[in-house]
Amino acid sequence: MFFIKKILLLASVYFYLSQSSFASSILEVDFQQAVNKAESIFEGEVVATTPEMSADGIIYTYVDFLILDVLSGDLNVGESITLRFTGGTTNGLTFSVGSTIPAIAEHGVYFIESMDRQLINPLYGWSQGHYRIQADGHIIAGDNQVVIGADKNATNTASNTKLSKGIATGIITLPQQQINNPPLAPPILLDEFKLLIKDVKTQ
Amino acid sequence: MSLSHRILGSLLLPLIFIPSQNALSEALGTKWPKASAIFLTGGLPVGGPASSLPGNTETWRVAATEAANRWNSKQSAFKLTTLSTLGNGVCQSFGDNNLVFSLTACGGIPFEDKVLAITASWSNDTTIIKADIIFNVDRDWGIYNDTLLYSTQDFRRVATHEFGHAMGLKHTTNNNALMFPTASDIFSPTPDDVESLESIYKEEKDSGGSITYLFLLALGIWPLRLISTHKKAD
Numbered sequence: 001m002f003f004i005k006k007i008l009l010l011a012s013v014y015f016y017l018s019q020s021s022f023a024s025s026i027l028e029v030d031f032q033q034a035v036n037k038a039e040s041i042f043e044g045e046v047v048a049t050t051p052e053m054s055a056d057g058i059i060y061t062y063v064d065f066l067i068l069d070v071l072s073g074d075l076n077v078g079e080s081i082t083l084r085f086t087g088g089t090t091n092g093l094t095f096s097v098g099s100t101i102p103a104i105a106e107h108g109v110y111f112i113e114s115m116d117r118q119l120i121n122p123l124y125g126w127s128q129g130h131y132r133i134q135a136d137g138h139i140i141a142g143d144n145q146v147v148i149g150a151d152k153n154a155t156n157t158a159s160n161t162k163l164s165k166g167i168a169t170g171i172i173t174l175p176q177q178q179i180n181n182p183p184l185a186p187p188i189l190l191d192e193f194k195l196l197i198k199d200v201k202t203q
Numbered sequence: 204m205s206l207s208h209r210i211l212g213s214l215l216l217p218l219i220f221i222p223s224q225n226a227l228s229e230a231l232g233t234k235w236p237k238a239s240a241i242f243l244t245g246g247l248p249v250g251g252p253a254s255s256l257p258g259n260t261e262t263w264r265v266a267a268t269e270a271a272n273r274w275n276s277k278q279s280a281f282k283l284t285t286l287s288t289l290g291n292g293v294c295q296s297f298g299d300n301n302l303v304f305s306l307t308a309c310g311g312i313p314f315e316d317k318v319l320a321i322t323a324s325w326s327n328d329t330t331i332i333k334a335d336i337i338f339n340v341d342r343d344w345g346i347y348n349d350t351l352l353y354s355t356q357d358f359r360r361v362a363t364h365e366f367g368h369a370m371g372l373k374h375t376t377n378n379n380a381l382m383f384p385t386a387s388d389i390f391s392p393t394p395d396d397v398e399s400l401e402s403i404y405k406e407e408k409d410s411g412g413s414i415t416y417l418f419l420l421a422l423g424i425w426p427l428r429l430i431s432t433h434k435k436a437d
Contacts, residue, residue, distance in 0.1 A: 026317050026318055026319070027317040027318075027319065029317060054310065056294065056295040056296065057295050057296025057297065057325060058294065058295075058296075058309050058310045060310070086308070086309065086310060086312065092327055092328070093296065093325060093326075093327060094233075094325065094326045094327075094328075095296065095323070095324075095325050096233075096323070096324050096325075096326070097308065097309065097321045097322070097323050098321065098322065098368070113315065117313075118310075118312050118313075119312060119313075119315055120308045120309075120312050120314070120315060120318065120321065121315075125317055126317075166374075
């Protein structure tokens, strides 16, 4: 039993080492802010990722998204856009600033801060503007937990000092293993999440 | 269940879901090969902050050294050294490990408004080979202890937190830890932070045995000798 536990532990450590990370200090934003300040918000799918290294060893990953639905901004369904993320891996070298880079085939809802300006991470508030959609329709926020609700009116009262925990103020999440335990609320699904975004946008 | 019921239900959650107080900071998955690193602070300005806050009488470089020493004084698993010389290779994959104030992050990209500081690191596989800590010069910085001021960031507190990332720590869900992602009145590593760091750098010793262990098991060899060694190590 001890050996099996040890093997399972090693397997979980290996899995764990492959996860993305946070290694920078980003201020927390609230959901209202994220919706209203993002230049555009869309549902999309990652169709390609291309890492490139500059002469000084900075690696950027160019991520191509196919746009499936536009929730705000000047984008068109069916078109592809490319966003540049700082960080990535190429030729055995990994460069990281703690930014989570969307992976190939990822389906998600993305809040773009700016299409024109070069940013460390083009998503608003970094992982606070990054929501992955699982095959079961559940939405995974930047803290790697399942979104179960959102308080549209939540505001960040300590916006100058509160560091991001990966999710915007007002987004409520639970660990995957707890989501179906009553009396906790069930996960929010994609259509409901999109409706919330549109509601906040028109508020 | 309607959307409004879901929202209402989820608003009740903070009352019934209390995060674990024993959660350790997670490891980033990368670590330094020798459990030590030298950071150069010569890229920080000479002098200190202009504002007159309590404890705000020091220079940026001294504050950075104190930030490193806050870790060194709490544990022996990892040794941080600071030197006040000017390093080279800021935001490059080669050269020294640096602490600097800058208008831009690596690659000349302006800091986003919401970014206080970044720890940029380069690694081969899981081994960190270089790290720079870059502070957004556009924020209002001071140096002080105790109660956090909402108007001014405490440079030393953020530097201590970023050193945690530079050594390989991720954020924790324990709000009594320095590596909790909300700046608070905590300005020094707590037992949670120390235990997390020790777990990363103790791992090397343990995993060497464990990998050999798996290899022998895969060959169908029952590694009795290793078992007893491992038990001793535990």
